[in-house]
Amino acid sequence: MTTSMPPQIIAGFATIACVLVLASVAAIRWRAIRARVLTWWVLVALLGVAVLLGKTAVVILFALISFMALREYLSLAPTRREDRAVLLLAYATVPVSYGFIAADWYGITLVAIPVYVFLLLPVALVLNGRTEGYLAATGILYWGVMVTVYNVGYAALFMNVPASEAPAGGVGLLFFLLVVTSLNDVFQFLCGKVLGGPKIMPSVSPNKTWSGFLGGWVGTALVIIALSPLYTGLPVVAVAILALLLPVAGFAGDVTMSAVKRDLGVKDASKLLPGHGGVLDRIDSLTFTAPLTFHVFAYFSSARF
């Protein structure tokens, strides 16, 4: 560690540890959440270690998350035998894109996948000469790379924010993003469980209710308003925008991934994270909230971006 850890990060991790201790105590009786709580411990520990080690470790951690999410997606999504080599190319976007983030090449990071990978993948797919299913293969592959590599990459991009631009530096912004996104999932789940009522999208996600969506919205908005001064230092307008949009973005990430899984005939994307499902099930909301939060910050508070 070259610089000292901001007190907000230490306090933040301590708070999470306390919550997890309480959850672990609850899990002694409530067996259903046992695996889920244990997995949370592992995830928080991984993040904590990466944050302690610094930017490179955080970038590598998110690159691994992107790789595992992309692998899960490509294992479920329809693929053609002839496209195996192109799938390797799609995987190569992970080290390339995160390499740009590690090198702090912001402009190139922004266009690499949305423009150049977007152009390259269809060309690579046409080389094997099989036109049957070509358009579908192009769309399926590109959607996966955008969601799992590009969008998740925004979380790691926060590590390039100069320390002077946020009260707890870039790592504080990343911490804020992850906490608010996860709490939004939790609030939506809990409010839906407790309040019940009419379903919001029964054909896509049968357990989601209007009460969960609205309750999660209000709860997350309040957390955003409370934590923003400590972690983001955003002006009031920007906090209001985030409070309004982030819970909806999280919900959107959740239901779009649910629709994909339902289309492919699975409930969970894999069994990698006991109690949670797969990596895609865990990061679905983040794929929408990460770019949103980054761009709100970049527009209102950053001279660098």
Added chain:
Amino acid sequence: MLRASLIVVLRPLLWLLFGLSVGGREHLPRQGPAIVAANHNSHVDILFLLCAFPLRAGRKVVPMGAADYFLATPLLRFVALRILGLLPLERRVRRGADPLEGSRRALEEGRILIVFPEGTRGQPEEMGELKSGLTKLARDASAPIIPVYLQGAGRILPKGARLPVPFLCTMLVAPPIHPQRDRAAMMADLSNAYGALREAAPPLHWS
């Protein structure tokens, strides 16, 4: 042992690249004699199977492979015999020779045999016809057959492919099929077990 150290290194690597998940791990035998019968689509099958066993039971495991393939070049021969501890099986039987003699002896010594009853890797993610020599072996040694279904390995490294591509790999293990007199009944049990495992595997969209 060379193989045990290889497995220790391979396990995290395979998990990282292919996220191997094992369903029904409790059915994997810890003691011999037992025959683990897996479907076969890829060279990585054998690595996944070896890595699924706990290290102690792993020492008793003997995979079987085609002699004509694995003994063909000095390098393959070294990898197969010295590292993997492969028991070569003659696919083309010479008159008067018993191709199952080695495997019979291994079972008598209390080993756990890994066999691929399709006899060849075949088309990726498709199962070929099952060879019935397996049930004879099981009956003669009164060893249970444990059916294992591997999904995904045929996409990771199909026959003829040079580079592996990361895909999730799922291994499903069925309860043991105990030896019976009626070999046809055992074959039917085996084929039903594979049917059930395939049903339980995640959906595969691969064309």
